[in-house]
Amino acid sequence: MKINNKRFSEYNSIIKEYDKMYRDAIKTLGLNDSSFWILYTLRDDGGGELLKKRLLIETFFHLKQLIQS
Secondary structure (H helix, E strand, O other), X not given: OOOOHHHHHXXXXXXXXXXXXHHHHHHHXXXXXXXXXXXXXXXXXXXXXXXXXXXXXXXXXXOHHXXXX
């Protein structure tokens, strides 16, 4: 499979921009990465409803003891 270097480079640039936006948001909010992504996942479940604790644990591969309700 031939990789289109220009498109691959454009894709990487977009990903880097999004990463910077998230890092800036995390810094502005005064959160650590884990806290931010947990809160993000709780809100970005596609339906606007909170994710169940089990799915959250599976999503982040954390032990149950680390996530308290």
